[in-house]
Amino acid sequence: MSQIRKKKIADSVIFVALSAGAVFMIAPLLWMLSTSVKQKSDVFALPPVWIPNEFDFSKYAEIWTAGPLLSGIQNSLIISLSVTIVGSFTSSLAAFAFAKLRLKNKNALFLLLLSAMMIPYPSLMIPQFSMFAGAGWIDTLLPLIIPPIFGNIVMVFFLRQYLINVPNAVIEAAKIDGTSFFGIFTKIIFPLIKPAIAAQFILWFMAVWNDYLAPIIYLNSPDKLTIQLVIANFNATYAIQTDYPLIMAASIIALLPMLIVFLIFQKQIIESIAISGVKG
Structure with a gap:
């Protein structure tokens, strides 16, 4: 068997395997x-009905009065956008400092920051709750916004490794021209790492948007709940009534912001993967 034929067979097997994996991944979403557009009686029909005979979009109108869905979306957007936008800026500054600035004991400090990732979050929940309760932040969005805006160590690590490949001669030349460190960051470093920031931005946005544990610790009032807590309340309230179309309609609405963010940043994410592959 020729090498070309073997390669075609291998490519066909890989394509079939990836296609099967794609079907399994997208089937729950479909x-x-x-x-979400079925009647309640059709949800448990046997055999399962993938395409209902009659599309019912009434649940998409009902979800807005069935619970505080709109305020949940607003709260999640406030948290996610403020954390990821400000946090990405501070994380990229920290990565620039750890990668390119001459700081005393910066490697030891960086290892210390990385070691903080080994501390499990459950061991920090009670001390953090006590600290934020003493500050009067309970049942506000502040505990979910203030700590992360100072940076994400995973993003700092990723960007630092990305910046190590940037030649020091570029920075030295800018310093000779009298450019400040902040000017070097904004004019040289930031444009270079925009694809990497975009890749980390969407991952961080998805993590914050989908976060359930931290909001359920600090938030109590219905108007302060994030979208994930609202969806959990929908599930607890309407699953008993077997109103799964209502729950699925609310879940679809909760999913839309993540799809929008991915569509906006997909070009930068692909570019980041391509650049990382070339450099690796």
């Missing part, structure tokens, strides 16, 4: 979308 089922959720299908369920």
Whole structure:
């Protein structure tokens, strides 16, 4: 068997395997979308009905009065955008400092920051709750916004490794021209790492948007709940009534911001992967 034929067979097997994996990954999303436009009686029909005979979009109108969905979306957007936008800026500054500035004991400090990742979050929940309760931040969005805006160590690590490949001669030349460190960052470093920041931005946005544990610790009032807590309340309230179309409609609405962010940044994410592959 020729090498070309072997390669075609291998490519066909890989394509079939990836296609099967894609089907398994997208099937739950399609089922959720299908369920959101079904009648309640069709949800448990056997055999399963993927495409209902009659599309019912009434649940998409009902969800806005069934619970504080709009305020949940607003709260999640406030948290996610403020954390990821400000946090990405501070994280990129920290990465620039650790990668390119001449700081005393910067490697030891960086290792200390990395070691903080080994501390499990449950061991910090009670001390953090006590600290934020003493500050009067309970049942506000501040505990979910203030700490992360100072940076994300995972993003700092990723950007630092990315910046190590940037030649020091570029920075030295800018310093000779009289450019300040902040000017070097804004005019040289930031444009270079924009693809990497975009890749980390979307991952961080998704993590903050989907966060359930931290909001349930600090938030109590219905008007302060994030979208994930609202969806959990929908599930607890309407699953008993087997109103799964309502729950799925609310879940689809909660999913839309993440899809929008991905569509906006997909070019930068692909570019980041391509650049990382070339440098690796």
